[in-house]
Amino acid sequence: MKRLFEPFYIKHLKIKNRICVPPMVCYNWVKEDGCVVHKNIEHYRAIARGGAGLIIQEATCVDPEGKLSKDQLGIWEDRQIDGLKEIVGAVHEEGCPIFLQIHHAGVNGSGEYLLCPSDYEMDKDGEKRIGHEMTKEQIHKVQDQFVKAAVRAYEAGYDGVELHGCHRYMMCEFFNSRVNKRTDEYGRHPEKFALEILERIKKEVPENFVVGIRLGAFEPALADGIRHAKILEKHGINFLDISYGFSGEDKPEAPKDFPYKDVIHAAGEIKKHVSVPVFAVNSITDARMAEDILERTGVDMVDIGRGVLVNYNWAIDAREGRNTGRCLHCKECQWRIDAEKCAGRVLLNRKRNTGE
Numbered sequence: 001m002k003r004l005f006e007p008f009y010i011k012h013l014k015i016k017n018r019i020c021v022p023p024m025v026c027y028n029w030v031k032e033d034g035c036v037v038h039k040n041i042e043h044y045r046a047i048a049r050g051g052a053g054l055i056i057q058e059a060t061c062v063d064p065e066g067k068l069s070k071d072q073l074g075i076w077e078d079r080q081i082d083g084l085k086e087i088v089g090a091v092h093e094e095g096c097p098i099f100l101q102i103h104h105a106g107v108n109g110s111g112e113y114l115l116c117p118s119d120y121e122m123d124k125d126g127e128k129r130i131g132h133e134m135t136k137e138q139i140h141k142v143q144d145q146f147v148k149a150a151v152r153a154y155e156a157g158y159d160g161v162e163l164h165g166c167h168r169y170m171m172c173e174f175f176n177s178r179v180n181k182r183t184d185e186y187g188r189h190p191e192k193f194a195l196e197i198l199e200r201i202k203k204e205v206p207e208n209f210v211v212g213i214r215l216g217a218f219e220p221a222l223a224d225g226i227r228h229a230k231i232l233e234k235h236g237i238n239f240l241d242i243s244y245g246f247s248g249e250d251k252p253e254a255p256k257d258f259p260y261k262d263v264i265h266a267a268g269e270i271k272k273h274v275s276v277p278v279f280a281v282n283s284i285t286d287a288r289m290a291e292d293i294l295e296r297t298g299v300d301m302v303d304i305g306r307g308v309l310v311n312y313n314w315a316i317d318a319r320e321g322r323n324t325g326r327c328l329h330c331k332e333c334q335w336r337i338d339a340e341k342c343a344g345r346v347l348l349n350r351k352r353n354t355g356e
């Protein structure tokens with residue numbers, strides 16, 4: 001595991017290994033006020049203790065109207081800062097840096113009136129969603145909310161923020177020209193929405209505060225993902241965490257003989273065109289695979305998501321050569337319903353208790 005445990009830097013920030021815990025919303029924990037509860041603090045403390053090099057905290061909403069679910073953490077008002085500070089304090093005490101993912105759900109939201117760059121209809125879990133084309137005023141209001149959220153994240157002590165720019169949410173809706181059909185400058189330049197937010201955040205926070213993005217690789221094609229990555233780098237983005245974009249309106253691709261997910265291949269392709277750190281994600285199940293991906297693709301970090309939900313100590317166990325457990329890829333992840341019922345976690349604990 002030569003590369004997996006090799007330290008590196010994102011800007012000034014030293015990262016002790018190449019394992020990043022990506023953002024994962026803890027459903028059913030938080031009330032409608034979006035404020036941090038005790039369980040959130042203990043969850044992140046335990047993850048930090050588990051030895052990862054970096055944590056990116058779950059999607060935290062910049063606008064109460066832009067939540068993906070009613071029980072999502074929020075950063076739309078100052079009174080939410082104190083709770084967030086407690087998460088940061090707990091994680092820093094364990095010697096781990098933490099970024100906050102800032103998010104607006106757009107047409108994928110849970111509110112009554114859903115915003116989207118253009119009028120757009122989609123089906124989500126059998127339910128029809130209608131996104132309403134945003135006015136320029138609405139665009140500027142949401143951009144403002146992202147900038148204010150980043151400033152609050154800085155005040156709460158985070159080491160940086162990650163703009164949520166993928167997974168069918170608002171920023172991704174702007175990037176994807178099959179969803180964003182505007183004829184104004186926000187449609188002619190699909191990256192403009194994100195770039196303006198990035199540039200404004202940079203002006204509001206000190207130089208050493210990290211600002212990265214979770215970006216769709218296929219938006220709709222890999223060539224678009226590469227183009228967006230290059231433009232973002234030119235405008236000062238500090239890292240690129242590459243995931244799926246607006247699925248259903250994308251054209252994923254990878255060589256037939258590539259042994260991992262197409263999105264991991266895409267992260268490697270993007271890395272060939274930029275010099276900022278690039279992260280790869282999706283279904284990385286064990287340390288050997290993680291090492292091979294670092295080696296084969298040239299990316300800088302691997303995200304271990306559900307693997308860490310199964311086993312908070314994934315990174316330490318990987319380093320010590322122990323069984324890290326594995327996500328069983330349940331039809332519906334129980335962490336979206338009742339985390340106690342995570343099948344991978346139950347299996348790992350049983351094996352450990354019985355010495356199987």
Ligand SMILES: Cc1cc2nc3c(=O)[nH]c(=O)nc-3n(C[C@H](O)[C@H](O)[C@H](O)COP(=O)(O)O)c2cc1C
Nearest residue numbers: 022023024025058059282283284304305306333335
């Ligand atoms: C319960 C759950 C919540 C998630 N929440 C987020 C989120 O808040 N933001 C995000 O960008 N991705 C989110 N994801 C996606 C993960 O960050 C990750 O990309 C995905 O699980 C694939 O990686 P893995 O195979 O290592 O789990 C979530 C995934 C799960 C299982």
Ligand code: SF4
Nearest residue numbers: 327328330333334344
């Ligand atoms: S509930 Fe299933 S899919 Fe979710 S982390 Fe656990 S084993 Fe993986």
